[in-house]
Amino acid sequence: MGCSTKIGGDAGSQADVEAGTSACEVDTRDEPYVSGMEKTGGSVIVQFTSANPAPPAKGSNVWTLKVLRGADRSPLSGAKVVVTPFMPDHGHGASGTPVIDDKGDGSYEVRDIYLSMPGYWRTTVSVTPSGESTPSEVQFHLCLDG
Numbered sequence: 001m002g003c004s005t006k007i008g009g010d011a012g013s014q015a016d017v018e019a020g021t022s023a024c025e026v027d028t029r030d031e032p033y034v035s036g037m038e039k040t041g042g043s044v045i046v047q048f049t050s051a052n053p054a055p056p057a058k059g060s061n062v063w064t065l066k067v068l069r070g071a072d073r074s075p076l077s078g079a080k081v082v083v084t085p086f087m088p089d090h091g092h093g094a095s096g097t098p099v100i101d102d103k104g105d106g107s108y109e110v111r112d113i114y115l116s117m118p119g120y121w122r123t124t125v126s127v128t129p130s131g132e133s134t135p136s137e138v139q140f141h142l143c144l145d146g
């Protein structure tokens with residue numbers, strides 16, 4: 001599919017140094033997955049409540065996100081939530097479109113997240129509150145070992 005897990009540079013001395021080290025250990029863009037990690041963007045806070053598997057891995061994933069809003073961090077239900085994983089190094093997204101279930105109390109279950117490759121994935125979560133037209137966005141930066 002035109003994808004490569006090469007980290008950059010030519011094979012040779014650099015690769016020798018990195019032998020035995022995973023691509024994720026040397027990637028400086030990712031943030032290790034921690035249950036409850038959160039990002040603020042626009043008017044919302046998005047908490048990465050849980051992941052199955054945890055940490056997220058190559059293959060099929062199910063995540064739970066909690067969306068909060070305002071200084072009082074009130075749960076935001078009924079929003080339109082769109083989750084878009086993307087591999088910027090290769091210019092491709094996930095296989096298929098993740099499905100979002102509004103579970104109430106600001107929790108959203110995200111199913112059918114199919115991440116086809118190990119490596120660095122930048123996942124954008126777009127939240128448009130009910131009755132509003134402007135989405136707020138946050139991004140999670142994950143590196144999948146593989």
Ligand SMILES: [Cu+2]
Pocket residue numbers: 003004087090092117119
């Ligand atoms: Cu890729």
